[in-house]
Amino acid sequence: MGILNKLDNTVEHFESGNIIITSMDKLLNWSRLSSMWQMFFGLACCAIEMMATSASHYDLDRFGIIPRPSPRHVDIILISGTVTLKMATRIKRLWDQMPEPKYVISMGSCSNCGGPYWEHGYNVLKGVDRVIPVDVYVPGCPPRPEALLEGLIKLQEKIRNQSLAKHTA
Amino acid sequence: MAELRTEELTINMGPQHPSTHGVLRLVLTLNGEIVTNVKPVLGYLHRCFEKHAEAMTYPQVIPYTDRMDYLNSMSNELAYVLAVEKLLGIEIPERVEYIRVIMAELQRIASHLVAIGTYGNDAGAFTPFLYCFMDREKVLELFEMVCGARLLYNYIWVGGLSHDITPEFITKTKEFIKYFRPRIKQVNNLLSYNKIFIERTANIGMLPQDVAVNAGVSGPTLRGSGVKYDLRKEDPYSIYNKFDFDVCVGTGEYGTVGDCWNRYIVRAYEMEQSLRIIEQALDSIPEGDVHSAVPKRVKPVAGESYVRTESPKGELGYYIISDGSLNPYRVKARSTSFCNLSVINQISRGHMIADVVMILGSFDIVLGCIDR
């Protein structure tokens, strides 16, 4: 349980390139990237496109993504919509409640940088990256479902290149 | 049992909760499983629409109205544009009006599909949700064909439309109507008339007529209470007076009038009526230019207008004050979900937690519309 927690200390001593570590890396990365459970959580317009993506036409389940309602079970959180200042603290909290390793996809203009609301939005957080670290920015307002899938594939790409030895996992 | 001391439990539902349809927060006070008080906390999606509208020119506000109630962007655009046109006092070509009606009704179908689907999901049935989304995808395809966007269209402009419809759109829409009629029946069989679903929703959250009217509840929520009031009939805007359709009300087929099931089934019936309107409109659509009445500069004289329309969720009003400049002085959106939601405390007291979820779902709220 929590192998990574324990491995972390041991693995530090290895240089990258060790054959065991590399193949281990491959397996662990592969498992992480092909079973990214998603937070069942929507904010605004983009949430509708997120729902459309998980519906039959685009089927997030193909990528091994199932929505889980509790932050304890999930690997990725899709920030799908405008983050207001009132909501920002809650998102930070959700993010804190998620177990490592965890990833964030910022979906749509609003969560990228405030989007259409960046100029006069007194209650809008201008970019969710001000409260939590974002891995992939998906542009669009709202992004097409395919665009979200493309963002997910980009995230998979990122996970694929992570390594235990480099201490990024 | 009398000496058994119980304590009330306060539960926080949301802003992150699977069934609050976004980021609504409900503070529930519970006695066991029985809800004694519901306190909605809004504003988690307050995106300052009204402030933005004051800083934009009139046409630039349209994309923001899209984002206000993102499930029925077309209706929002329509309401806003009607209000601006009223200020400008311009005549709209007939063809434009027809296309607007077609779009608004297609949007009504799409919006109701989401309402029905997510309501099924609230009840725990995931499959109807996906069936509804499959059908909605077809509507979105139509929209995408006409204006290039799937969700937020910026299609209805002051005085006209951004694009004319194509003959392909008309054939595709007719195909869709043919395809969609049996699908409504299927969803009804799968979900609406399912015994478990009826048990979950019938006789839950009764909203009496007088309370509904007094609290400003509108749309399917009001009609579920048996009030035959539809702005398309009562106060026809655009060209709704040309079409023949019925106003559906809750009849208490199961449960009593005004409960969740009746509120829900009104939506299923309304989709059928929307199909009827679309059919009539498609058959009699005149030729014309959709750009002919679009003003170069939208600069109304000082004054104010308030237009209410029947959006899929209810009475959607835009109150616009103009001071004669290019930007509106004040835009206030009378959002439907905002008024509908305000009765939740009154009607969910005494029910169970699971019922609160169902009651909330039966209002078909959209947080973008509530918080603006």
Added chain:
Amino acid sequence: MENIFTQWFGDNLLTYILIPVPIIAYVSVFALYAVLAERKISAWMQNRIGPNRTDKFGLLQTILDAVKLMQKELILPSRRDNLYFRMAPYIVFTAAFMGYAVLPFSSVFIGVDLNLGLFYFFAITSIGVVGVLMAGWASNNKYSLFGGMRTVAQIVSYEIPTALSAIVVVMLAGTLSMQKFALIQSGGIFNWYIFGGPGSPIKIIIIPIMVVSAVLLFLSTLAETNRTPFDLTEADSELVAGVHIEYSGMMFAMFFFAEYAQMFAVSGIVTTLFLGGWQSPFGELIPFLNTPVFQVFWFLAKGLSLVFVQIWLRWTLPRVRIDQLMTMCWKFFIPIALVNLFLIGLYIIFA
């Protein structure tokens, strides 16, 4: 009949170590692939495809899920009840797996053929509820507490119709041993208890009663596994994730796998009691199909088709409410089961 391991290795310690191996192996594989099956079947019902990015049919999907869950950080809530919080997943997990001890996979293979097999099964599966309650209490979360409390009410109530409808078969068979239930129903599909069991043609009159009993048993065991339409423990849309809400990583995986393990266990019970257990539906017509290896096949086929029905139900029906669940149990299931019992009693006396 002797257990095949006993035949091979004699009655010694080695045998008792070896017997659980295939069972545990089967349960683990089943739990993994039931999750996949659930996802695939639900996908088909919803005109989707389901997992297919890991490999063409997504066969590795759940294995990768498990590997991923192992990597996840274990989060322990700071105000938990430490002992209970840590113990709960193990109890649920163990209880779900212990039920398999009395499932007769074949005429020569059963974990242990207890005299009180059926009784043992009902007893052991209800231990799981203790784990669920512990989890609900120890998480220090109001939602999980609700989930835990609901489960207790639900499972304790549904024990009664489960037992009552099982007793119908017990009365006809006159035994509590799981292996004997299967043995009695030899001789083809019409000797299964769902069709009245072996006996004279007069048994036709009890077929409706037996069918109703079988359905009751199936539904009330379904309720005991906490699956939709009875998944009030989890209740996504009300209680977020119910008792699992605070569990992460492998601890959550244990709950998850326990649920799926239990799915087959209860199907196994229904199979054994009403569907002839490992008996071939063709009886003695084709003796080849009744050899021990094929018996395993029949048992799994019957059990898995019931699992399919469970999945099918889950993806069709909405969830019931807690008071309706109780109403269903006390006002519908128990009276009907009692009437069944009474009628079967009359039948036994007069026929």
Added chain:
Amino acid sequence: MEITEIYNKLKKVFGDGIGDLKTDLPAYPFFFADASKINAVSLFLRDEESLQFDNLSCLSGVDYDKDNLAVVYHIYSYALKHNIVVKCIVPKSAPVVQTVSDVWAAADWHEREAYDLIGINFEGHPDLRRILLSEDWEGHPLRKDYKVPEFYNGMKVPY
């Protein structure tokens, strides 16, 4: 019933409580009412047999001009199908309007919103708290002279 008729009727009952009727501006005529009498006026509007204004469609707070705020009521009658627009003007220095939430329940949240965004105090409102913004927010953003704060709870607000 036309707005002039309704206006005359109200004028007869309330006298000074009802201000001028404006019909020259597009697109709707409206009249003014005294902010300290609006509760009685609306009660009359709702309960009078010939008026029956049972539905408050919209209540908007407006930053009216340099010194004044306004509350605009769009009132409809489901039964008799007529409508009026009533405005209450209050000075910015003492923005107090009588509540109508006991007349129309719909006004409850609308008044809270007007309080939140414009800063109008509704006298007699049972639960006048901020509704959209956080409780600890400062200022009323829809006023024309509102300045966006630099930081809120440690989060930078401007882009």
Added chain:
Amino acid sequence: MKAYFKHIYQAVSSIMIGMAITFKQMFHKSVTIQYPEQRLQLPERERNRLFVNMEDCIGCDQCAKACPVSCIDIETVKVVPGDVVGKTGVTSQGKKKALHVTNFTIDFAKCCYCQLCVFPCPTECIYMTDVFEFSTYKRSDLLYQFSDLTPETAAEKKKMLADFNVEQDKKKALAAEEAAKKSAEAKPAENKSETKKESDNTKES
């Protein structure tokens, strides 16, 4: 008692109907678009990432004005006589270009894809394409520069204009001196630097 059995009947029948529906659906073809391999044929009017054809852009700033979210940032430098914008100095429709577009950025992190910028364009050089696959790991990568001038050339052009202005000023001073009796016409429009800035706070924070 009748109601009791009616309940049971309704429950059983409606569940059966529902199960029949889901069972039938199992044999329907799936509607899923398997994205990276399969792609939808997007309609002609598809509205995704904007594209600016700099060959045709005359730097008129119309799109930036129309944009509701001010995500377009255009900076132009006036052409000095003798210099040519781009290769030909005219757009494909033959309009003369009088401005070097030294900076034409669109911040797609802000863009709301509303198409309001497309219609006012006099040369139809800004339009929406069907490209939607451009998610990034860094937000700054979403700031697209469309200007075909490198920063060096842009600086050069600016310098050219500045030099030209200085020259003009000198000339004017000379002319003013020379033709004090004559009323020489100064061209005020050319005295000003034409550098525009849409908004000064669009830089990444």
